[in-house]
Amino acid sequence: MCVDDLTGRISSALSGIDWPAAPPPDAAQALALQFQLGLSEWYDGASLAALQFRQLEVLLRHAHATVPYYRERWHGLYDPSASLDAARFARLPLLTRSALQQQFGALTSSAPPTAHGAPSETRSSGSTGTPVRVLKTPVSQLVWQAVMLREHLWHRRDFGAKLAVIRRVGEPGERAGWGEYIGGIIPAGRAAALPISVEIGRQLDWLAAQQPDYLLTYPTNAAGLARRSIERGVRLAGLRQVMTIGEIVTPELRALCRDAWDAPVKDAYSAQETGYLALQCPDRDAYHVQSETVLVEVLDRRGNPCAPGETGLVVVTPLHAFAMPLVRYVVGDYARVGALCPCGRGLPVLERIMGRTRNTLVLANGERYWPYFGTHRFVDLAPILQHQFVQTGYDVIEARLVTARPLTGAEEDDFVQHVRSCLPAPFEIRIRLVPGIPRDPGSKYEDFVSELAGAGGAG
Ligand SMILES: [Zn+2]
Structure with a gap:
C-alpha cells in the first residue's frame, strides 16, 4: 500500500458520504501531512534542503530569541537578521547529551508558541546509557505520527491485519x-x-x-526470539514483517529472521529526544533520512560532513521542536552515509546505522533475559549522569555510575532496591562510582554487558 492506496479506505465522518470520504478534522490533518510527504520524498536534494532551511530559519530565530543557552553560545556566530545557509549553520556549536542533562533550564524556551500546545516532559535512557529529559509540545507527537504512518505506507502494511508488540512501554493485552x-x-x-x-x-x-x-520489537529481542524459534521448531507461519525500533539492526539479524520465519526486517531509526531520524527504504536495507521533520548531519572527527561510504557521528536538529529546541544535537550513534538511492527518493541515505547492541542477562539455568533497569526512574533516585551495568557472575551485577556528586547511603539503597526490582532473579548489585564511561567511535558502547554471555547480544 502506498499513499494513493488509502483512497477508498479512509473512514468518512459524514453519513451518506462513503466515497470520496470526508474524514474528521484530526484525520484530515494527518492526511494533509501525508499528502505533502508523499510528494516531497521524490524531491531532489537541493529542493529538500531549501525547504528545510526555510523551516530551520524560523526555528533558529525562535531559539535565539527565547532560549538562554543558545543566545549565550551563539554570540558572534549567529545573526538573526541574516539569511541562513549551510555554512552559517555549520558554524553553530554541537549540543551534547551532557549539556542537555545539565542545562535543562537554560535550554527551555521562555515562549513556546501557544498554538503548539502545552509542553510536557519526556524522559529517556538514551542510546548511550545517559538519562535525559526533554520538553516537547503536541506538535512533536503530530510529527512522530506522520512519519509512523509514512512508514506503514512505505512497507505496504495491511491495516486490517494483526500486530504484536513486545517492548518496554505500553499496556499488555489485546485491543482493536x-x-x-x-x-x-x-x-x-x-x-x-x-x-x-x-x-x-x-x-x-x-x-x-x-x-x-506483524511483530514490532527491539532488534536484539527479535534475534533472541528467532533463535529460540529455530531451536524449538516453532513456526509463525503468518508473520509478514518484523518491525524493529530502538537498537541497531545487523545483517545477521535480517538473515536470522528469514531463517526462522521467512520474514523481512523493516527498521526505523529514532531517538526519544528527537523523534524519527530515518526509515528503512521500501526497496532495500538502507535508510532514508526524514528530512521533512529533522535535519540530520553525519560528521567526521573534524566536524566536516561525511561523504558517501564514510562513517561519522549522527547530529540531528528536529525542525519542529519549539519548547526545547535541540540544535545540532549529538545523538550518540554512528552511521555510514550512502549515495542517492536507486528507489528514486531524494531523501538522504544512511547506508547503515552502526551504534551498538545490548547483551543479554544470563541466569545459571541458561535462561536469557533482555535486561530492563527502569533507567527513566534514575533521575528520581540519585544524581546519576551515566550508567553501565556489567554482569560479572550468575548472581552479581556491577553498576558503574557517573554521578554529579557522591551518593548518600539512602540513595544507594534506593538505587539498589530499584534495580533489583527490575531483574528476573535475585542479584547482588555492586555500585562502583567511576569518573566517566568512555565511548570509542571505533567500538561499541553497551549500557549492559554480560561477561557470561559469551558471544553475547544478538549481533
Ligand atoms: Zn530508497
Whole structure:
C-alpha cells in the first residue's frame, strides 16, 4: 500500500458520504501531512534542503530569541537578521547529551508558541546509557505520527491485519486497532502487546498463540526470539514483517529472521529526544533520512560532513521542536552515509546505522533475559549522569555510575532496591562510582554487558 492506496479506505465522518470520504478534522490533518510527504520524498536534494532551511530559519530565530543557552553560545556566530545557509549553520556549536542533562533550564524556551500546545516532559535512557529529559509540545507527537504512518505506507502494511508488540512501554493485552492515530483514518485490525521483561521462551509461546501478521520489537529481542524459534521448531507461519525500533539492526539479524520465519526486517531509526531520524527504504536495507521533520548531519572527527561510504557521528536538529529546541544535537550513534538511492527518493541515505547492541542477562539455568533497569526512574533516585551495568557472575551485577556528586547511603539503597526490582532473579548489585564511561567511535558502547554471555547480544 502506498499513499494513493488509502483512497477508498479512509473512514468518512459524514453519513451518506462513503466515497470520496470526508474524514474528521484530526484525520484530515494527518492526511494533509501525508499528502505533502508523499510528494516531497521524490524531491531532489537541493529542493529538500531549501525547504528545510526555510523551516530551520524560523526555528533558529525562535531559539535565539527565547532560549538562554543558545543566545549565550551563539554570540558572534549567529545573526538573526541574516539569511541562513549551510555554512552559517555549520558554524553553530554541537549540543551534547551532557549539556542537555545539565542545562535543562537554560535550554527551555521562555515562549513556546501557544498554538503548539502545552509542553510536557519526556524522559529517556538514551542510546548511550545517559538519562535525559526533554520538553516537547503536541506538535512533536503530530510529527512522530506522520512519519509512523509514512512508514506503514512505505512497507505496504495491511491495516486490517494483526500486530504484536513486545517492548518496554505500553499496556499488555489485546485491543482493536493500531492506535488512535491510524484508527482515526482507516479501520485497522487488532493489536496485542507484551512487556519486554517477559522471559524470551515465554514471549515465543505468546507469539505462537497470537500468530501475528506483524511483530514490532527491539532488534536484539527479535534475534533472541528467532533463535529460540529455530531451536524449538516453532513456526509463525503468518508473520509478514518484523518491525524493529530502538537498537541497531545487523545483517545477521535480517538473515536470522528469514531463517526462522521467512520474514523481512523493516527498521526505523529514532531517538526519544528527537523523534524519527530515518526509515528503512521500501526497496532495500538502507535508510532514508526524514528530512521533512529533522535535519540530520553525519560528521567526521573534524566536524566536516561525511561523504558517501564514510562513517561519522549522527547530529540531528528536529525542525519542529519549539519548547526545547535541540540544535545540532549529538545523538550518540554512528552511521555510514550512502549515495542517492536507486528507489528514486531524494531523501538522504544512511547506508547503515552502526551504534551498538545490548547483551543479554544470563541466569545459571541458561535462561536469557533482555535486561530492563527502569533507567527513566534514575533521575528520581540519585544524581546519576551515566550508567553501565556489567554482569560479572550468575548472581552479581556491577553498576558503574557517573554521578554529579557522591551518593548518600539512602540513595544507594534506593538505587539498589530499584534495580533489583527490575531483574528476573535475585542479584547482588555492586555500585562502583567511576569518573566517566568512555565511548570509542571505533567500538561499541553497551549500557549492559554480560561477561557470561559469551558471544553475547544478538549481533
Ligand atoms: Zn530508497
